[in-house]
Amino acid sequence: MKRNSEHFFSRSRRSEEFELVLLPSEETERRLGRVRAAMASHGISAGLVSGNVSKFYLTGRVFVGWILITSDTVTYYVRRPVELRGENVVYVRKPEEIDFSCVGDGVLGLELDTAIYSVVERLGKAAGVTSPGNLSVALRDARSVKTAMEIELIAQSGRMQENVYRHIPGLYRPGMSDLEFQIEIEHLSRLSGCLGQFRIAGDSMELFMGNVIAGDNADNPTPYDFAMGGAGADPSLPVGADGTIITDGMTVMVDVNGNYTGYMTDMTRVYKAGEISALAEKAHHCSMEILRALEKMGVPGTKASEMYEEAERIVKSHDLHAYFMGHRQHAGFIGHGVGIEINEAPVIAPRSRDVLAEGNVIAIEPKFVVPGTGAVGVENTYVVTASGLKCLTNMPEEIIELH
Amino acid sequence: MKRNSEHFFSRSRRSEEFELVLLPSEETERRLGRVRAAMASHGISAGLVSGNVSKFYLTGRVFVGWILITSDTVTYYVRRPVELRGENVVYVRKPEEIDFSCVGDGVLGLELDTAIYSVVERLGKAAGVTSPGNLSVALRDARSVKTAMEIELIAQSGRMQENVYRHIPGLYRPGMSDLEFQIEIEHLSRLSGCLGQFRIAGDSMELFMGNVIAGDNADNPTPYDFAMGGAGADPSLPVGADGTIITDGMTVMVDVNGNYTGYMTDMTRVYKAGEISALAEKAHHCSMEILRALEKMGVPGTKASEMYEEAERIVKSHDLHAYFMGHRQHAGFIGHGVGIEINEAPVIAPRSRDVLAEGNVIAIEPKFVVPGTGAVGVENTYVVTASGLKCLTNMPEEIIELH
16 A cells, blocks of 8 residues: 555645646557557547546546547547646536537547446437447457556556465455455555556446456356356355355465556465365366466467367366366356456467567466365466566465465 | 355255356345346347356356347357356357347447457357347346345455454554555455455456545555555556555544455445544544435435535535545546446436446445544445445444554
């Protein structure tokens, strides 16, 4: 927390606090350039950014309003907060005050995969457009390749998350439930600077601060599209810890919020109270073997689907297929892009058409659910480099003893 | 936490765990009846529910899938999780497998104010519908009047939240920052059974576990549409605590997550370290005066806009208008419905057309920001009864000493 407070104070005491764009100007140009290139490749001549995530990407802050981008202009239309300033900052009360004349006869892109239906309808009407282009696809493409500054922010989250995970065994007390253990991990995370907010693209997935899953609760299916399940503490949020008391022979999988900088890492380690089954140990080592193989394989140009197939080949060679990515219910992917949101591009799944590019940041999480023991497997966040995947969540991967 | 765990275990050990609908059948019929009546009054003959919040409302659980409702049928189309069962439960892999024949020539309503644009487009295409009705409006109406069971769940959250707030002074240590104080309040809330998840309707507001705002940070404008601001700890989440060290003469406003049952209460109390300005004390008492007036006024049939006007009249009579609902930036409302989400109907605002109905649950939060001191004011959650507002967050309202 100190770290964030200091960061904040050092920022807030300067007059730049009131500048709408908090990014260095070269960084702003770099990101705008990525968005413009992606817009062009999707046939969009102007884009109206409306979502918090992409506004944060393009400015370094969240505000209520819109960013109108063409190939050579950018205008920041702001509703709230008051008092922001900067080049091309225009205060408006409603989207009908936006000047769309720069769009001309071109295709206006709106965030069709991000924004609410009636919001898109209203923006389209304000712009006089009936068939908007899908700006979400362009933004998703642009954001999937991180800049050096973004990679450093993700790496910083990784270092802070590692530090929390190293101290997890000290939080354990025999007789604890998974929920009590999770709450202590959340508390330590927050004291260590975790911002709490867990951003997920789409409108169907929900998660509070992450998942701590003990024993057979790992085999309870969740509705959400996460790699692992868990019944949750209440049917209004059916995922993760369910009050299971942690006992000998059980694994505890910890996969909690890595958002320390507005950019997050995704990291899973497994803890155990007492000895666990040989099958679970074997599956955990299989997960590590998969990571080693994919770390080498993951160079720019590699097909995401081939990475999935390689993982599956290794799983089958160990005869562990029945437990891979779940047991009663199986997840359909082993990895996903990470950044401002937990589920960015590319996706490492059998039918994915994504191809790795230098600067992608991906979490890979080959996991298993072994009935009678619980969930095992490792998750790391990596940046794609010319020589393969570089790990941003560096911590020993073996199952860690709780007592 | 114990409370939730026990609740969970007592549920999960029974075979009903696998029933899709977890509500008692009379309760299901009551809620379906409310939705059908609201659909009819909005000219919608069939509704396809797609959002987690309304699925939870109608079944008592979150699942991935859709609920198709007509005047005399209801079908639960489920994608995930596996293994659910019950009358009219149909497993599908995609929305194109939904049988829309029951819609006939009628108007199909979709969640236009809730669902993402491309999701609505896909559902509309699957149903062969080009101009769907707005089911969101009907669902918002239906959900704004709570059933007795819902009111009891909200009241239960209120009792648990009160209990946490009573223990807040014991969490304070001199020299703490607002962030450290907030983290201890979050921790106690979670240990006391708070589910963490803070559901907000719409796609522009974000909040983690609530707001703890000390001193002049209350006057930092936030982009989000909350009653109070705060700069936040990071520009990616610009609201609330910003690392301000709590010192004498400062108020600390605590407005944290009251979701203990899937239904939430919203409650604010103010704490102080040492004596504060007479102006701030005066404004706090003005807030209490407003609540007393609105508690009597808030009977079924009262216009929300008139409640706002009455609050404003009291504020002006004390010459406190410059500080009301903010100082550098003012919020445009003093109250809002609460339930599964923090921003339900009705809205207590000057231009609101809402009229109170028996069974509405509303949070009222007349607040002030006094420069040099901080935020003051009280927020309670009330249920609307024939004799006025009944408080569900019962705890002394005076400013509470931290040491």
